[in-house]
Structures are given as C-alpha cells and as structure tokens.
Amino acid sequence: MIDRKSRPCALARTMVAICLAALAGMTDPAWAEPAETARVQTVDPIEAPDKDDAADDRAVAAADCEAGDAEACTRLAYFHHEGDGVPPDDTLATPLFARACQLGNMTGCAMAGYAYSRGNGVALSHERAAAYYAFACHGGEATACSNLGLAYIGGEGVPKDPKRAVQLFKQACDMDDMSGCANLGASYSLGKGVAPNQRQAARLFRRACDADDQHACYNLGVLHRDGLGMPQDYKQAFALFQQSCGVDEAAACGNLAMLVNDGRGVRRDRQRALELFDRACQFGEPESCFTLGRAYQTGKGIAPDAARAIELLERALALDPDTDSAIDARKALDEARGMGAGRKSRETAE
Secondary structure: OOOOOOOOEOOOOOEEEOOOOOOOOOOOOOOOOOEOOOEEEEOOOOOOOOHHHHHHHHHHHHHHHHOOOHHHHHHHHHHHHHOOOOOOOHHHHHHHHHHHHHOOOHHHHHHHHHHHHHOOOOOOOHHHHHHHHHHHHHOOOHHHHHHHHHHHHHOOOOOOOHHHHHHHHHHHHHOOOHHHHHHHHHHHHHOOOOOOOHHHHHHHHHHHHHOOOHHHHHHHHHHHHHOOOOOOOHHHHHHHHHHHHOOOOHHHHHHHHHHHHHOOOOOOOHHHHHHHHHHHHHOOOHHHHHHHHHHHHHOOOOOOOHHHHHHHHHHHHHHOOOOOOHHHHHHHHHHHHHHHHHHHHHHHHO
C-alpha cells in the first residue's frame, strides 16, 4: 500500500517473514510508507544436491532417516518440499521435518514450524508453528528466532508482545540471520517494542541489504527518501528501489514508479512510471493497481480505457479493501462502471 506517511517494514527471503503493513492509499501518486516487519522465512538447505545424483541421494537419505539419522530426515524432507527429482509434496515433506525435529535437528524444527504457519501438508496451526519455532530458536536456529518474533508481532499462536519480538529479532541478528537484522531495523524505525531510532534502523537495514536482503534494501531506500536518520537523498532512494524492484519486490516497484512519476532523483518519465505501476500491480501491490486504474480512467499519460480501468480498480480492492485509498478506489470504480454503461447505451442506440 502506498501512503503519504512514513513507517518502515522489512521482508526476508524465502523462509518465514510476515509483512504487517506495506503501502497505503493515494488519489494522485503519493509516497509509500516504509514496510514493517518481514514475512516468515524458510531455512535454506545447506547444500543443494546435484540433479544427476538426486535419486541416489534420496535413497541414501531415506535409508539413513529410517535408521534414525536426523540430518538425513531433513535432507529427505527437502527433496519432497522443493521437488528435487520428485513432484513437490508437503504432505510427505512436513512429517519428515517433524521427525527430524524429534530426532534433534533444529532446521527440521524450523521448517516444521514454517509448514504449520502456512498449512503446508498439515492443517494450519499458528500455535504449533510457534511451538516449533520456540524449540528451534532455543536450539540455536536463527531463522526460527526471527519467525517467532514475527509471531509475537502478529499475535499468531502467542500473545502480541512487541518487546519480546525485539529480543528475538536481536537474537537472530546476533547469529547473523539477516531477516532478524531487517526485522530489528523495522522495529527501531517503527518504534515497536523499542524506542524509535532511525539511525539504528538505517544501520541494520544497511547490514541486511549488503547481505542481499532486498526488502531491507527497500526499507533503507525509504529512509533515504524521507530523510529518516540520514540526509534526504532521492538519488540513493531511487537506486535502492530500482535494485529491489529488479528482484520483483512489489513495494519497491511501486515506490520506484512514484519517484519516476514525480521526477525525484531521476528524470521525470510518465510512461516509464506507468510501466512500473503496472509491474507492481502484477506483483500484488494494490495502490499501484489503483494509480494505474485511475490513469486509464482519466487518460493521464495513456489512452483512456474504461474496461481496463475497471479491471485494475477491482483488482486493487480485491488485493486490499482496507487501504487508505479504498474509498477513492470505490468512487472511481463506480464512476468507471457508469461511464462504461453509458458508452454501451449510446452504442446500442446508434
């Protein structure tokens, strides 16, 4: 969601991180708020198997898991979870992660928690997810600590407790988990569970961004854009948004579009901005869908197209009916539908 307000949100890579808020609404292109904490992250396998050896590796892992080898159970679970040489099947993977956890493998515990948090191969249960994360975190699995922190932020399976979340994010960050660092940065920027400190947030976002956490790069771009904890620098914000948009970070694409649309940190280019709004919309960023829909409705920088406007405005509301721009989106949608109906009536009369 894209908003005129400024608050940050972090995202991690593939394991487990949950974004509490993203961009919020606008009638004309406005500035996006920094994202909050990240999505739940998965734990990457230590070593991806060679495809030529996958069948043999699976057979060995299956035999060793049957014999009680915890790491082998985790390896076998990843084969089924990621579809290495077999169809992806979490109904097979998740029980193997759980068995690995029972045998003492903390990665297996973290991945079992992830499965329960998403309902992958099992009935969704935030309580079980939190329990697995807590066990894995206690056993030194950094990503599980970060994911458990997110559970405390959202009150999913545990009571809401931002202060406890901050402790867990710091624990994860101290173990060099970049999603933990990014989420800790978001906590400092938002003042959730800790006193606001934009400079500390910037340091943490920079650390995670340098380690290729692209949502942290996006959040760092927001701080540069808004001059939070550092001098305002649109050019640096543009570079960071462009970098994150390049790996399909929806919020980054939406904010990049706004910079290009307004000519801040880069030459103003309405056509390029509309292309970026389109990209962000395709990635599920509702405010970009709204902005693009309005462009098609008003013909501002693009040929008017009532049908396309209706499609985009409906998508914006379907993605998030509660954004700050939702009221404007509904009004625009009613107007677009009325224009479309009027055109059809005239065509019928002719």
